[in-house]
Every structure is written in C-alpha cells, then in structure tokens.
Amino acid sequence: MTLEAPARDRAPAAAPLVLVERLIFRYPNGHQALHGIDLRIDPGEKLALIGPNGAGKSTLMLHLNGIHLPAEGSVAIAGIPVTRQNLGRIRALVGLVFQDPDDQLFSPTVYDDVAFGPIHMGLARDEVEARVARALEAVGLAGLERRQPFHLSLGQRKRAALATVLSMSPQLLVLDEPSAGLDPRGRRELINLLRSLDQTLLVSTHDMRLVAEVFPRTVILDEGRIVADGPTPDLLADAALLERHGLEMP
Numbered sequence: 001m002t003l004e005a006p007a008r009d010r011a012p013a014a015a016p017l018v019l020v021e022r023l024i025f026r027y028p029n030g031h032q033a034l035h036g037i038d039l040r041i042d043p044g045e046k047l048a049l050i051g052p053n054g055a056g057k058s059t060l061m062l063h064l065n066g067i068h069l070p071a072e073g074s075v076a077i078a079g080i081p082v083t084r085q086n087l088g089r090i091r092a093l094v095g096l097v098f099q100d101p102d103d104q105l106f107s108p109t110v111y112d113d114v115a116f117g118p119i120h121m122g123l124a125r126d127e128v129e130a131r132v133a134r135a136l137e138a139v140g141l142a143g144l145e146r147r148q149p150f151h152l153s154l155g156q157r158k159r160a161a162l163a164t165v166l167s168m169s170p171q172l173l174v175l176d177e178p179s180a181g182l183d184p185r186g187r188r189e190l191i192n193l194l195r196s197l198d199q200t201l202l203v204s205t206h207d208m209r210l211v212a213e214v215f216p217r218t219v220i221l222d223e224g225r226i227v228a229d230g231p232t233p234d235l236l237a238d239a240a241l242l243e244r245h246g247l248e249m250p
C-alpha cells in the first residue's frame with residue numbers, strides 16, 4: 001500500500017503556463033469544433049497536438065492567443081484569462097506561427113518583418129536590432145536581412161515566419177504544421193531548431209516522425225475532444241489507439 005505524503009512534504013505544483021478548462025467553441029455557422037477541452041501545459045514542456053483532418057487542432061490553437069475567444073469554458077496563459085481586454089498581454093506571451101508563412105510575411109524585407117513585433121512593443125532601436133539578429137541567427141537566416149520574403153524558398157519563409165515571432169521573446173510558441181511541405185533537409189533543420197528552442201512549445205502536425213523525434217508529450221484530438229494525452233513513446237506504440245483516430249506511424 002502506498003501512502004500519500006502529508007501536504008507539507010509535497011513539492012508545490014508549478015503554476016501552469018497554459019490552462020484550458022471545459023472549453024467549448026462553435027463557429028458562427030453553428031458547427032461545434034470543440035466539445036469541452038481540458039488541457040494543462042507546464043512551463044518548458046514540448047507538446048505535439050495530433051489528430052485527423054478537422055479534429056479541431058487549429059481551432060484549439062487559435063484560442064491560445066485570443067484569435068478565437070472561448071464561447072464557454074476558459075483559457076488562461078500564465079494565469080491571465082484570454083479575454084478581449086487582455087489581448088495585448090496575451091499576445092506578448094504567446095507567439096503563433098501559421099501553417100502558411102505567407103500569412104505572416106508582409107514587409108518588403110526579412111528584416112522589416114522580424115522587426116515589426118519588437119517595434120510595436122515600443123522597444124528602443126538597439127534592442128530591436130539585437131532581437132532581429134538573435135531571431136534570424138536562431139532560425140539560420142542570418143545574412144538574409146535585406147532579402148524580399150517572397151524571394152525565399154518555402155523552408156526559408158517558414159523559418160522567417162518563426163523568426164517574426166521569436167523576436168518578441170514569447171513564453172509559449174504555438175506552431176501549426178511547421179514541417180508541411182518541407183524537403184528532407186528542411187525537415188531535419190526544423191527538427192534541430194525545435195529541439196534547440198527553450199520556449200514552451202505546442203505544435204500541431206501530421207508528421208509522426210517529427211512527433212517522435214521532438215516531443216516528450218503528445219495529445220490526440222478527435223472530433224473536438226482530447227482522446228489521449230501522455231508520453232509520446234506510449235501513445236505512438238499503441239497501434240490500435242492510433243488507428244481508431246485515423247493516425248498511423250509511417
């Protein structure tokens with residue numbers, strides 16, 4: 001028999017970085033995309049979010065920086081509720097990278113795109129320059145500051161889109177299908193990059209090898225519900241679970 005340790009001997013649980021409770025969301029056409037999501041992510045965790053097409057992965061991720069606001073239930077980042085009034089603080093904490101980098105790159109040069117966030121945070125010019133340099137170095141694009149974003153390859157544009165978010169030093173990085181469309185070398189570079197990041201990371205993907213190589217924890221979403229949440233090796237070893245939810249190891 002195991003006895004629970006008295007409360008005073010237990011290590012205090014760290015405050016979660018992300019706390020989603022009983023989240024329900026309907027699109028304006030009435031389609032219910034999320035059916036009561038509960039999710040806790042602690043600082044420093046790296047999580048993969050997987051599930052078949054239409055499972056609700058993007059819908060859930062769009063709640064984390066307030067692009068969608070909870071219809072019922074709640075979302076909080078570092079204890080701050082995601083509400084219309086808190087959007088400025090939430091967006092400083094959460095960096096969201098869309099699947100299509102062209103949704104994120106709109107300036108005449110790579111430098112301008114990566115500097116856009118820090119400039120709008122009101123940072124001094126030296127600090128903006130330092131942040132742009134650090135972000136481009138981190139994604140392996142140092143030297144391409146003056147390039148027009150649409151003259152970059154897809155893999156480079158994806159990395160530039162990530163740099164536009166890294167330059168704001170968010171605590172949580174949320175990436176939507178970062179490896180989609182990349183060639184083997186681009187994927188390898190992405191995997192090394194994701195492993196090197198210190199930030200808490202939530203990544204939606206259909207790339208099961210990426211899941212296996214980068215993320216200690218995996219959440220499976222299907223039809224707007226979390227159907228599994230646990231250590232990645234355990235989930236990926238459960239062929240019946242994967243098959244039930246339209247997933248398979250390559």
Ligand SMILES: Nc1ncnc2c1ncn2[C@@H]1O[C@H](COP(=O)(O)OP(=O)(O)OP(=O)(O)O)[C@@H](O)[C@H]1O
Pocket residue numbers: 027028029031032033051052053054055056057058059060
């Ligand atoms: N703007 C919208 N209006 C109505 N329904 C939507 C809208 N966007 C998404 N949906 C529906 O909500 C559900 C969840 O979509 P979502 O894009 O979150 O899934 P996903 O898991 O990210 O899918 P995928 O793997 O294909 O990217 C789907 O049934 C989708 O058709």
